[in-house]
Amino acid sequence: MDDTISAIATALGVGSIGVIRLSGPDSLAIADRIFTGREKPGKDNARKLLYGHILDRKGQPIDEVLAVYMPGPHSYTGEDVCEIQCHGGRQALQEILSLTYQAGARPAEPGEFTKRAFLNGRLDLAEAESVMDIINAKSRQALVAANRGHEGGLSRKVRELRKKLRDLVVQLEAAIDYPEEDIEEVTYDRAAEVLAEGQAAVARLVRQGSAGRILREGLRTAIVGRPNVGKSSLLNSLLQADRAIVSNIPGTTRDIIEEQMTIGGILLVLTDTAGLRDTEDLVEKIGVERSRAALEDAQLALVVLDGSQPLSGEDRELLRSLKDRKKLILVNKSDLPQMLDTEGLQREYGRSDVIVLSVKTGEGMEQVEQWLREFVYGEGSDSESSSMTQNARQQDLLEKALRSLEDALEGARQHLPYDCLTIDLTQTLHDLGEITGEDVPDEIIDEIFAQFCVGK
Template sequence: MDDTISAIATALGVGSIGVIRISGPHSLAIADRLFDGREKLGKENARKLLYGHIRDGKGQVVDEVLAVYMPGPHSYTGEDVCEIQCHGGREALQEILSLTFQAGARPAEPGEFTKRAFLNGRLDLAEAESVMDIINARSRQALAAANRGHQGGLSRQVKALRKKLRDLVVQLEACIDYPEDDIEEVTYDRTVSILEEGKQAVETLVRRGTAGRILREGLRTAIVGRPNVGKSSLLNSLLQADRAIVSNIPGTTRDIIEEQMTIGGIPLVLTDTAGLRDTSDLVEKIGVERSRAALEDAQLALVVLDGSQPLDPEDRQLLDSLRDRKKLILVNKADLPLALDVEALRKACGDRDVIVLSVKEGRGLDQVEQWLRDFVYGEGSDSESSSMTQNARQQNLLEKALQSLEDALTGARQHLPYDCLTIDLTQALHDLGEITGEDVPDEIIDEIFAQFCVGK
C-alpha cells in the first residue's frame, strides 16, 4: 500500500478534543507540512506528543494542537502513522482534514486503518473484528469478551485446532501418496481420537457463540402473564424507574413497552406486554395480539404468576403454550399468603426455572440475576472468562467446520479410505482459516471492513 490515508478518528459532533489520523508512507511529510511547533515531528521525537499549531497554505493558524509521529511497524496500522489532536469543534476538524488531503492524503474508507493493520500482520481477522465489538459493547461483560477477542483469545484456539487438523491431513496424505515407504501408519483409532477432540473443541466454541451474540445484541426478553400479576411492577423494579403505569385495574397496560437494560452484566431488550387474556375491548385486544407477537420473537419469557392465587385456566394455558420455550417462571406477591402450589409447579416446569419473589418488597430479584447469568453462560461455566465468537460470520464458519468434522469422524469410524477423510478435513481447515483470515477471499475481507466506521 503506497498511498497515504487520512480521516477523523473521533466521533462526529462537538467535543473537547478531536483526532485526525494519517497513515501511510507519506504521513510524516504531510503532518510536518501542516504542523508548526518548537520541535519537529520526526524519528528523533517518535511517539512524543509535541505542542504547536496547524497552519493553512497562507500561514494562518487553524488550531492549537498536539501532534505525534509513530513510525511503522510499531503502530496501529503497521505503517508510519501521525495523529493530530485539536479542539473538537466541527470546523477545526474539517479544516485540518481538508489540509491533509491538499497535502497528499486521500480520504480513508470505512475500516481502512484496521484493514491495513490486518494486511500488515498486526492483527488477524478475528482480532480485527473485535475492534468494532469493543466500540459497540453494551455491557461490561460484552466489553470484556470483545477485549479477549482483540487480544487473540479466539484466534489462539482456532489456530491451535487448525494445526492439529493440518498435521493429521499431512499424515493421511503421506500414507495415501507413499503407501510403500517407511512412514508411520496413522491408525483409524488415532484418527477418531483426534477428530473427537477437535469436534469437542468446536462444539464448545459454537455453544459459547450463543452467549457472545447475547452480549452483543442483548437478550430479547418478554414479560408475560395474565392481567394484574405484577408484570409492569417487575419492569419498573428492574429498571429502577416508573416506566410503566401500575394499578390494580386489570388491563391497565394495553400496548407493549420496550426498554434496554443490563442485569448482572447481561444486556436485555426487555418487553413488558399487555395481560394475556380473552377480551372484548378492541384496544386491549390489539395490545394482546402485539404481546403474543413480542412473545413469539423473544429468546426468553419471564412468566409472572400471582402467588396469592391458585393457577387459573389462563395461567395453565400460557404455561402450556410455552412448554418448549426458554422461560423463567416468577411467582410474584410472596409478601401475601401463598395460595399457589409452588412444589407442583416446580415438578411440572423444573425446580431451577421457578423463583418465588416479591416485586413490591424487592425480594428474589438477586435470584433472577443469577438465573440469567447461568442461562447465558451455562451453570458452572467458565464462559465469562472464555473466548467466544463475536459475530454471525464466525459462528456460521464454526458450524460449517463442525459439520465437516462430524462427517470426517463418521467416515473414520466406518474405515472409509483416507482420501475421503481428507476431503472433509480440508473443508474444516478452510472454514476455520476464514475465521482468522488465514484462508479468506479478498471480497470477504472488503465486506468485513466496510462495516467499520470511518477513522477506525
C-alpha cells in the same frame, strides 16, 4: 499499500478533543507540511507529543494542536502513522482534514485503518473484528469478551485446532500417496481420537458463541402473563424506575413497553407486554396481538404468575404455548398467602426454572439475577475468563466446521477410505481459516471492514 490515507478518528459532533489520523508512507511528510511548531515530528522524537499550530494556506492559524509521529511497523496499522490532536470543533477538524488532502493524503474508507493493520499482519481477522465489538460494548462483560477477542483469545484456540487437524491431514495424505513407503501409518482409532477432540473443542466454541451474541446485542426478553399478575411492577423493579403504569385494574397495559438495562453484567432488552387474555376491547385486543408478536421474537420469556391465586386456565394455556421455548417462571406476590401449587410447577418445569419472589419486597430478585447469569454463560462457567465468539460470521463458520468434523469422525469410525476423511477435514480447515483470515476471499475482507466507521 503505497498511498497515504487520512480521516477524523474521533466521533462526529462537538467535543473537547478531536483527532485526525494519517497512515501510510507519506504520513510524516504531510504532517511536516501542515504543522508549525518549535519541534517538528520525526524519527528523533517519535511517539512524543509536540505542541504547535496548524496554519491555513494563507498562514492564518486554524487551531493550536498536539502532533505525534509513530513509525511503522510499531503502530496501529503497521505503517507510519501521524496523529494531530486539536480542539473538537467541527470546523477546525474539517479544515485540518482538508489540509491533509491538499498535502497528498486521500480520504480513508470505512475501516481502512484496521484493514491495513490486518493486511500488514498486525491483527488477524478475528482480532480486527473485535475492534468494533469494543466500541459497541454495552456492558462490562461485553467489553471483557471483546477485549479477549482483540487479544487473540478465539484466534489462539482456532490456530491450535487447525494445527492438530492439519497434521492429521498430512498423515492421511502421506498414507494415501505413498502406500508402499515405510511411513508410520495413522490408524482409524488414532484419527477418531483426534477428530473427537476437535469436535469437542469446536462444540464448546459454538456454545460460547450464543453467549457472545447476547453480550453484543443483548438478551431479548419478554415479560408475559395474564393481566394483573405484576408484570409492569416487575419491569419497574428491574429498571428501578416507574416506567410502566401499575394498577390493580386488569388490562391497564395496552401496548408493549421496551427498555434496556444491565443485570448481572448482561444487557437485557426488556419488553413489558399487555396481559395475554381473550378480550372484546378493541384497543386491548391490538395490544395482546402485539404482545404475542413480541413473545415470538424474544429469546427468553419471563412468565409471571400470581402466587396468591390458584393456577388459572389462562396461566395453563400460556405455559402450554411456551412448552418448547426458553423461559423462567416467576411466582410473584410471595408476601401474600400462597394459593398456587409451586411444588407442582417445579416438578413439571424444573426446580431451578421456577422462582418464588415478591416484586413488592424485592425477595427473590437476586435469584433471578443468578439464573440469568447461568442461562447466558452456563452453570458454573466463569464469564470473566471464557473465550467467546463475537459475531454471526464467526459463529456460522464454527457451525459449518463442526458439521464437517462430525462427518469426518463418523467416517473414521466406519473405516471409510482416507480420501473421504481428508475431504471433510479440508473443508473444516477452510472454515476455521476464514475466522482468522488465513483462508478468506478478498470480497469477504472488504465486506467486513466496510461495516466499520470511518477513522477506525
